[in-house]
Amino acid sequence: MTEIKIDSNTTNQYRNRELSWLQFNARVLQEAADTSVPLIERLRFLGIFSNNLDEFFKVRYATVKRIADAGKGGKSVLGGITAKDLLEEITQTVIHQQSTSLRILKSIKGELQKENIFVIDETEVSETQSQFISEYFIRKVSPALVTIMIGELEQFPSLKDSAAYLAVRMVMSKEDETFEEKNNYALIEIPKVIERFVVLPQEGDKQYIIILDDLIRYCLHNIFSIFKYSSISAHMIKITRDAELDIDSDLSRSFIDKISKSVKNRSVGDPVRFVYDKKIDRKTLKYLLDKMGVDETDSLIPGGRYHNRRDYMGFPSLGREDLLYEKITPLRIPDLKLQGSLFEMIAQKDFLLYAPYQTFSYVVKFLREAALDPKVRAIKITIYRLAQVSHIASSLINAAKNGKEVTVQIELQARFDEEANISYAEQMQSEGVQLIFGVSGLKVHCKACYIERIENEKLKRYVFVSTGNFNESTARLYTDYTLFTSNQKICKEINKVFDFFEVNYKIKKYKHLIVSPHYTRNALYHLIDTEIENKKNGNSSGIKLKLNSLSDFKIIDKLYQASRAGVEIKLIVRGICCLIPGVKGMSETIEVISIVDKFLEHPRLFIFENAGDTKIYISSADFMGRNLDSRVEISCPIYDEAIKKEILDTFEISWSDNVKARVISDKQDNAYRKNRKEKVRSQFKLYEYYQQKLNA
The missing domain is CATH 3.30.870.10 (Endonuclease Chain A)
Structure with missing residues (x-):
């Protein structure tokens, strides 16, 4: 099999799963940067990007870190890159993406100002707004605040997973003899029970929003009025912890109790990422890192002024429907009435x-x-x-x-x-x-x-x-x-x-369904082998797949085998794709696209040409090891000819997308698919398709 060069100076025929996932999240970031996307929706895509990243560090980064901490290389399971090198590459990629996201955020805020929407900070508060903020702080924020004077504690408190904190540094006045140290430190936990974006009173045509963090910064003097300090500053920090559940083996406790306890323990899992405002004072940063015991295998991410940008998913609409996607009315299914039985x-x-x-x-x-x-x-x-x-x-x-x-x-x-x-x-x-x-x-x-x-x-x-x-x-x-x-x-x-x-000690047999963990892998091998034989025998052949993720190396090898036999393979993969398409002698008949748009592409769909007697399955299973070998999954055949045609139509509409489809290639540059054909934005076209079916 032909070997090719990929990232991280490794020679391999697979894209690393974690790096491929980061490329998917880069596609989400592209939506935030796309000026054709409504403005508030762009902010929400920034929130999705940030939320995705949080979950990635809790799960995938944490998994790789455990491999590195165990002293293992991990090359065989990580696609040819060592765990230690992968951690470093992830960190550098994320730093670059975070920097890009900040530039996009700055640009969006500039566009919002043109729409008379202003996101202000604590230095821009007017006299009228000051009165509103002070009252709002006393009434809603102050009762919900948790403020910890860490400079006075012998043991540093355990920070909650993914909670955002303001790290406060007070330079104490000479006349204050309460503290031996010149600097005193505190942590303020940003309360999750209060909306992150506080809408301020409208002034004429102008609408104003202040982020809760800045509202708290504006009221720092209110919180720390009992202290004598010459200066005070507050910078955001956030820690992300390993989200792996550790389920105990106590036979006397119910499964619900065990899972419940394990979920609670997740909040004190090992730290895997520390994000901080890059403008934070160096002494403050060193103080925090030393106290928390954050080490060199944890991912240190210098970020912007605000963390938990996932909250932008809930950015207020402000009544501006023109800055949002037009809502669609979900359609009826032809001949299936919601009245009657x-x-x-x-x-x-x-x-x-x-x-x-x-x-x-x-x-x-x-x-x-x-x-x-x-x-x-x-x-x-x-x-x-x-x-x-x-x-x-x-x-x-x-x-x-x-x-x-x-x-x-x-x-x-x-x-x-x-x-x-x-x-x-x-x-x-x-x-x-x-x-x-x-x-x-x-x-x-x-x-x-x-x-x-x-x-x-x-x-x-x-x-x-x-x-x-x-x-x-x-x-x-x-x-x-x-x-x-x-x-x-x-x-x-x-x-x-x-x-x-x-009764799970009895393994069932199935003639119609394909069921994991016992049958899916071999069934897929058989279906692919059939297409290889059909191609060799001059019969019609072809494979079309729509997946969220494709990361199982053995399945990828089987698809490479089909490609070398000349089988045409079309893949629509939203997220992780460890297969490298278009490589001569290995995958030259394989094309892969990814669609990221208004809706999250979520179906799993398998289509095999089967010498003209097309086999179609809808499935809960992605082509990942866990879905094939360690989960219960169902792939269900479609037998109704009208539904078969409908599914083939919808696949072709998605495949023809040349607006929101990105080409997945060995370059990994997320290039938009461009051609001279009529513009097809598949998600919009699919709605039109179902409107026409209903009208017919």
Whole structure:
């Protein structure tokens, strides 16, 4: 196999996973820089970029750091780069991206001023605003503040993961004999219970916002009035901790209790990143680093004046609809009415929902109908991430109250949603819902619901299976397919998956579904091998995949093998892509694009040409080791010919994108795909496609 040069002076045929992810986040940053994106939306993309980075350090950077701390090189699992070198490269890449994000933020603020929107700091407060701020501080902020006088403590306090702090330095006056040291230090935790952006009274046509950090800076004299100091300064710091859960083995405690305790312990996990205002006084910085025990393997990121820029995701709209994306009204599915019985309609044929272009209300309506329908006997569902206020959960509780057998497989270890899932689990359990907490050693990531109904004294089964979570909130922002079917062969096999949750020492066999962890990897190998054989035999061949991530080296090798055989491969990969396309003798028939736009691209879709008898699967599984080998995932075949055509149409619309598609190449420069064809912005085109289907 041909080897090629990639980053970090390593010779390899894979892109490193972490560096590829940082390239994805750079695409998010491109959206913040794109002047064609509405102005407030650009700020929100900055927030998404920052939030992504926080999670990356908590999980991926922390994992690499553990490899480095263990004294291991890690080359075989890290794509040919040592853990130590990778940590350094990540830090340098992030410093560059953070610098870029600050320049973008400065530019956006300049554009906001042209729109008469001013984000001011504590030095720009007018007399009128001063009175409002003082009252606001006393009434709302002061009661919520936690201020720690660290200069007086023998032991430095444990800083909360990802909380933002103002590090305050007071240069004490000579007449103040309270302190031996000339400098006294304090930490102010920025309260999360108060909106980060405080909207000030409008003055004429001008709208003003002050960030909570600056409002606190303006009121420092109020907080520290009992001290005599000649000068006072406050600079932002933030620490990010390892988010790996450490679950104890105490057999006497329930699984909910164990996860709950582990989530609480996460707040004191090992530090992996320290971000600070680059204008902070050197003495203050050294004092903090020494006290916290931050060492050379932690990532030190000099940043701007403000941290936790993820809060820009919630930047206020200020009534300026012209500075936001135009809201779309999710459409109905042709022939599937929200009035009447969905069971009766789904009994006749399969239906496909593609959110957010079409309304997620069908999922909620189906569960509500099942909760009330006297013919429904049992409901089984997998839950990974629920909305904050979940109609899904309330429908399941309603069903249990109506005497249905309701079984919920809830994943308590859904990263960063553990607390919400624990809360819902306890609530459902108290209402009579039977809970299953998965399989030891496996996360349950599949998205499926199985319903049993008695019709004409016979058992009839219904399912819906999805590429995304059963979550009303994300269904407005994430693109995902959901199939509704009463195909009894598929329904019976979905029920087998639920049987596996309860009796997991018995491995089931499937003729239709592809199920992880036992079958997906080999099934994919077989499907790819079939395309290789078809190409060799002169039959039609081709592979089209839509994924969030592609990082499994063995699957990549198999795709390289198909490429060398001449199979044309089209990949739409939103995030991580460790495969390097377009390399002569290795991957020259493989093209990869990534689409980052208004909605988060989330479906997993597998299309195999299969000598003209196209095989199509929608799936919960990405092509990552964890999805193939250590999670429960479902890939569901599409048998309905009309739905097959619909899926192929939607893939082609996405593939034709030449506005928001970036070309993934060995250059890793996130170049926008440019051609002379008619402009296609796929997410907008898909909405038009479904409008036309509805009108037809």
